[in-house]
Amino acid sequence: MAFLEVENVRRSFGGLVALDRVSFTVCRGQIKGLIGPNGAGKTTLFNMVSGLLAPEVGQIRFKDRTITGLKPFQIARLGISRTFQNPSLFLRMTVLENVMVGRHLRSRASFLSSSLRLPGQVREEQHIRAEAWRHLEPLGLAALADRPAGSLAFGQRRMVELARALATEPELLLLDEPASGLNTREKADLNQVIRRIRASGVTLLLVEHDMALVMDLADDIVVLHNGTPIAHGPPATIQNDPNVIQVYLGGEPDGIPPAGELNLKWTRPR
């Protein structure tokens, strides 16, 4: 049984076809890489899985349940969380508060019960706070807990967004270029963080331009080009796929450079 199934999805913006005939599946526990040149449609696909955009054609199923047509908050409640290419935070709320918002869908107090049953409310609030802390620490954010998110550096914002996504306790986590804008050291940390997330049982769909990172982490990779998948397979196969090489290097298929040289190019950040 596939965990996430994207089936024959199409989406256009005005005359521009951003995605067409996209089908692939993600298995539980996998790290699935999703790569492709700028404008290939990777983010658009994320927007559809998370419910921000609806596909014009096709279906997306999560744990055998069709999620196309559901609202983003409903999809989030089913266990799908995501981060953005540009971290999308509550800028005037503190880091801790940002992560506490992530606990929203795991907390029960309704408006009435929260105003009527004060002791229960206080206990719940303490629980939310403790859970949020639990997600700050592994990402090195404990010292920043009381800072407004708007005052943080880019790399730190990334981590806050990731902590907030993890605080929702997702089963499937979509990461949109988590390494972009990070320095080498931060990338190495990120690599470890993503491994730990997978080890904790979360399935990941990873969009990334840093080939070294994605080749190292992914079990399996889908390559999108102009809105359609052109290759699908384990990293070793993808790296030697003539279509992929052509798309990335713009060369002719018969002008494939030797594998060693190619690998150098793959590792070079965008």
Next chain:
Amino acid sequence: MENGSMALQYLLSGITKGSIYAVVAIGFNLIYSATGVLNFAQGEFVMLGGMVAIMLAQLGLPLVVAVGAAVIVVSAVGCLLEITFFRKLRHHSILHMIIITIGLSIVIQEIALHIWDEKVRSLPYFTGNEVSSLKFFGAAISPQVLWVLGAIAVSVVLLHIFLRYTLQGRAMRACASNPEAAMLAGINIPNMRTLSFGLSAALGGLAGCVISPITMTHYEMGAPLAIKGFAAAILGGLGNPMGGVIGGLTVGILEAFAVSRLPAAFNDVAAFVVLLLVLFVRPHGLLGRPGGEAVREH
């Protein structure tokens, strides 16, 4: 009376009126930051609160019960307005929405006129009567003023605690700050929008009850309150509920002193002068910050 206590008298009356403007301004801000709607029907919540409480009190209900029930009824009206008129219309321009809220405020007035006619009414004084007064540094204040200030101060503090330290309050701030990220954190945004209308209406309704013995309740009282509350909200920085408190008190106090200097016909001038000045000189308000996103956060 010598000058000092005279000034104190104006100040107190300004603070009393200003606290009502503050409530209206807070209502503007809550709704604006959660939904992007500038709700000019905000003053009608104050009118409705007074009217419903007066009606229930005349039916023989104890004052506390009448006021409590009025707040609940007005809050329900607020929620209903959001569900029937604003849920579906969200994608219209801000100007459309303003015109719709002005239309709604006229409809509410007409309905109020129909139900309660054009008589000026009032709730009884909560303690004492119209002649009872307390001495305060040479100025005389009605005990009702203390009720007004107390009730509003308590609600503002409770609102602050709600926004800052509760699950739903935090969700409301998140929804104001970044709706997309809030949705993805599992927050039901339409419900948050309804909640913002319900809260604003409840606050307005309560203000309408406590102020009724002092200023009386009349079916037409809402519109000027909406304008002054709007001036207060702009002054405090649109979208910032606690800014509404500063804005409201400032407008109220300016108005009280203006009334003491200018002929009665210029009664409402102060609020408009403030509104225009702020719009020209400091459009993001006294407490607001210039720039886009921050404006809708609190």
